[in-house]
Amino acid sequence: MTDGKIYRASTTAPVNIAVIKYWGKRDPSLNLPTNSSLSVTLSQSDLRTHTTASCSSSFSTDSLLLNGSPQDVSGGRTQACFRELRSLRATLEHQDQSLPKLALLPLKLVSENNFPTAAGLASSAAGFAALVRAISDLYELPANPTELSKIARQGSGSACRSLFGGYVAWEKGTASDGSDSVAYEVAPASHWPSMRALILVVSAAKKGVSSTTGMQTTVKTSTLFPARAADVVPARMREMSYAIEKRDFETFGRITMRDSNSFHATCLDTYPPIFYMNDVSRAAIRAVEAINEAAGKIVAAYTFDAGPNAVIYYLQESHSVVAGRFQEILGGVEGWREDVPATGGEKVDERTAATLKEGVSRVILTGVGEGPIRVQEHLVDEKGEAVTSS
Amino acid sequence: MTDGKIYRASTTAPVNIAVIKYWGKRDPSLNLPTNSSLSVTLSQSDLRTHTTASCSSSFSTDSLLLNGSPQDVSGGRTQACFRELRSLRATLEHQDQSLPKLALLPLKLVSENNFPTAAGLASSAAGFAALVRAISDLYELPANPTELSKIARQGSGSACRSLFGGYVAWEKGTASDGSDSVAYEVAPASHWPSMRALILVVSAAKKGVSSTTGMQTTVKTSTLFPARAADVVPARMREMSYAIEKRDFETFGRITMRDSNSFHATCLDTYPPIFYMNDVSRAAIRAVEAINEAAGKIVAAYTFDAGPNAVIYYLQESHSVVAGRFQEILGGVEGWREDVPATGGEKVDERTAATLKEGVSRVILTGVGEGPIRVQEHLVDEKGEAVTSS
CATH class of the missing domain: 3.30.70.890 (GHMP kinase, C-terminal domain)
Structure with a gap:
């Protein structure tokens, strides 16, 4: 049906640094925290992950390339994100049979950080936020950032806060399935831009x-x-x-x-x-x-x-x-x-x-800076090959 | 009555290092702690304060010499120890008129540590324990170590634990006057000498x-x-x-x-x-x-x-x-x-x-070591002059 076509969407996502810290999980598999936290999203001019999500029947398997190095995607956290996003896509495809069947296609993800990974900066937040947002865009999901934050949280707890710009809270929630453990904007960057x-x-x-x-x-x-x-x-x-x-x-x-x-x-x-x-x-x-x-x-x-x-x-x-x-x-x-x-x-x-x-x-x-931004610069070319950002 | 006679008593007292820490006062002036603590008394062969307490009508004022340097005795903590010990002596003198009237005589205290003071070892515990014990001996008070611990505590909280050897607890107590905030022996050094x-x-x-x-x-x-x-x-x-x-x-x-x-x-x-x-x-x-x-x-x-x-x-x-x-x-x-x-x-x-x-x-x-030991080597000679320990 999809005939080897390469579907692509790209986003950049920011790093956030908490001012009230996340430390402690009440549910390790769902990444549910013992306490709420609050962060400032930092400007993507200085610190960001750029990720292209692509899928195609021509790909053989799910893969992720970060700064040119293949990453393991078989871990529970990455798999949880893939599973949840594919499930949302499958629901859309079920509702509208005219949509291309992307949910089952292998994913090729290519990411680049604009900062030295060795610096010990919390890059997993930006990484999972970009991954979730790029796949969501690829799948054309109608999900808002708070809904996506539930998915990103399962990749890396603090990633849920990187789906927003400005001043962001992550509510710990009380539901055992994590449905109310979500991030939301406390104030946009423009509220306190200095x-x-x-x-x-x-x-x-x-x-x-x-x-x-x-x-x-x-x-x-x-x-x-x-x-x-x-x-x-x-x-x-x-x-x-x-x-x-x-x-x-x-x-x-x-x-x-x-x-x-x-x-x-x-x-x-x-x-x-x-x-x-x-x-x-x-x-x-x-x-x-x-x-x-x-x-x-x-x-x-x-x-x-x-x-x-x-x-x-x-x-x-x-x-x-x-x-x-x-x-x-x-x-x-x-x-x-x-x-x-x-x-x-x-x-x-x-x-x-x-x-x-x-x-x-x-x-x-x-x-302080903005949340994820959809970009037209793709790190996967039209043939499905990874390219380096200019 | 006392005719310029020099009265002397000397003691050595140990350092103690807490294994459950004292940190926090519920009453700063009485040195009443917010929690109980427990310590091990260390051997005096390696770490001890040697103090001679002397009094005489020939002395002009209360004084304390530590390792050859005059110390200020006007502070509230030292004064509290002097006051309490003098009060106990005065009671004895009142009960037995034949006793020499020492309570009102100026005190000359001479102390030496057998360890480098610059090392940052908690020397105030040994110092106040030795001071209180030496004056108590000088005054021939019938007080037991637990009673003396209430006085030493007012000099330096942890000093109350240095009145005992071995394994020593300091009960925080609940009385507002500090009467039940005392130290006691949990076990003697001989119980666990290794x-x-x-x-x-x-x-x-x-x-x-x-x-x-x-x-x-x-x-x-x-x-x-x-x-x-x-x-x-x-x-x-x-x-x-x-x-x-x-x-x-x-x-x-x-x-x-x-x-x-x-x-x-x-x-x-x-x-x-x-x-x-x-x-x-x-x-x-x-x-x-x-x-x-x-x-x-x-x-x-x-x-x-x-x-x-x-x-x-x-x-x-x-x-x-x-x-x-x-x-x-x-x-x-x-x-x-x-x-x-x-x-x-x-x-x-x-x-x-x-x-x-x-x-x-x-x-x-x-x-682990013993509590204070009365010694015959005096750091004040028979004429009332400070001498250096041999």
């Missing part, structure tokens, strides 16, 4: 415990974790949503820092303990504290995912006070696109500066 | 937040701390007491490690966050984990106080498996008194070993 993020990429000697393994061990062993999931996060979700609504950076920043610390505290309380931050991460915290002290208020807020990299949120109006201060220390590393004159307060103390200088390998300057 | 402690002294660039300030901030700001104080520690106190009774090192070690991590987790959850452990401390944790893995059971247990030093508990039977493995890495640093051949398992990985080698400045090998 949000900036400075990422300090810290060279880690080796990858720590994987987050999937880590969070399971935390749920099982940490005696402090239940309080975080039951009480601490729900209160912060409300306060953070309100801070975003009011564009209140001090509250936004305070909760961001406290929630990052709370998450890493439950990692430390895990047995055996999990450490993601190192002495370089702590130097970044000290530098942010010094910047805020000099400003007399919170103008910068650190947060750390499951690794030593620091993400520092601040507003454009504090660009020289925050990014400028870090450029003063880290001017020599890769990633600065402009000269930012430092203003405001004293220099960061020498020991902190030296630790940062020794441990930070590159910076990424970015800001 | 307990050893290897202390890795880590050179910290600068002293972190003081524990008094730190614990107050934790109580005020940590959202995870209430669960620790209310639920986590009480359960551990029971389990740990039982482990000591049964000489069950695996349980002893597991609780020790978990409770240290729990304490540091609440520090990290404090706002702003408090960090006492650094990358060297974490390397010590990894080395202990590797040693336990090689042994197939818990033979070593780390614990960290309010600083980066590691204290590693183990049993004498594991001396070569634990101390030997560390000597293999740290053979070049000060403090080893013997050659300990390493046995059991693989070497600790190179990166961990390198971090330890770079960051550990000395080791102290010691073990």
